[in-house]
Amino acid sequence: MAKGSMTWKGSAVRDVENLLLLLAVVRHGSYSGAAAAQGLSHTTVSRRMASLEANSGARLLVRSDRGWEPTELGREYLAAAEDIEVAPGSLSPSATGVGGAVRGVVRVLAPEAFGGVALGEAMRRLSRTHPGVRLEMINAARRARTNLVGIDFEVVVGRPEVSRNEAFHLADYSLGMYASRSYLRSHPAMREPDDLQDHPLLYFVESMQDVPELTDPLRHVPRMNQLVGATSSMVHVELTRADAGVGLLPCYVAERGGDLVRLFPERFTFPVSYWVVSRSDLLRRPAVRAVMEAIRASVGDMEGELAG
Structure with a gap:
């Protein structure tokens, strides 16, 4: 067998299972993450990846500081695995269940506020329509990453500059200035917008924040x-x-409890937007499509709340 060939030894079923396991390793970035998602041991995942590479005649995975990443040949194998995953009758244990029900783990990187409110509402919807889908979130407000390793999509703040991935607008929201009622009672009255600047600010650590849309309000x-x-x-x-x-604060979060007072909205309202970044092959996954549909529905219901 020629080195790098897309043919391999073994039964067709096991070949397909190993390809799908390779896909899980890359999405999770680790053998342990893939093992947990697939209900296997770390040793089993390691052994089956070694077998897949031996049959391919070349390395399919390489280590990076972000976890396991595919080689050039590995990306070819992943493309084949993704085609299998989305095909009707796929053998993937994470794609469909009994009766064609959507199942699987979807990994998302999203800002904390959006994750807690919008994604929380999306998963409430999804628990009724697709109870076999599970969401794993990593929370951070950051720029879009070049390589989507171990995650299916990310929600970022501000329009991203991407070349190899897909990006689309998800929602607009606003930042505003807020104080508690007790704070306002115990401090000198703020009668003019400029009075606000004599008070301490609670916000991101500027040196650790690289999203212009979040630093510009300062x-x-x-x-x-x-x-x-x-x-x-x-x-x-x-x-x-x-x-x-x-x-x-994000207005849609600050105003949920009704205990914070918005200060001078005519002067201190800062529009921001959420975007989704992913790859087309990841967006074709049934579980990812189900999560995205639920997010869009939730964001649509929250439109007025997000606008602030």
Whole structure:
């Protein structure tokens, strides 16, 4: 057999199973992640990947700081596995279940606030229509990544610049300035917009935030000193509730509890947007399609709330 050939030894069923297992390893970035998702042991995954590479005559996976990534030949094998996965009657244990029900694990990287509110609502819907789909979230507000390793899609803040992946607009939302009612009672009254700048700001750690849409609002409040910086927008909300200062918060999160007061919205309203980044082959996965449909439905219902 020639090195790098797309033919291999063994039974057709086991060949297909190993291809789909290769797909799981790349999506999770690790043997252990693939093993957990497929209900196998780490040793079994390692052995079957070694067998697949031996039959291919070349390396299919290489280690990187992000986990296992496919080689050039490995990408060919992944394309074949993805075609198998989306085909009717696929043998993938993570694609369909009894009666064609959609099953599988979908991994998403998303900002924390969006993940907790919009994705939470999407999964509530999905639990009724596709109970066999499970969501795993990594939460961060960050730029789009070049390589989608171990995740199926990411929700990013601001329009991404991507060349190898697909990107599409998901929703618009607003940031606003908020304070708790008790904070407003215990501090000098803010009668004019400029009065706000004499108060401490609760927001992201600027040096650790590389999304322009999230750092640009700081130009509008140059006198505000950042009393507490945190990488979590949900922490910003709780700090604001705890009277630690004035929070620059996603409006759809800040206004959910009804206990925070929005300050000078005519002056301090900052429009931002959410985008989805993925690969076309990942978006064809039945489980991913099901999650995306649920997200779109949830975002549509939240349109007025997101706009702030």
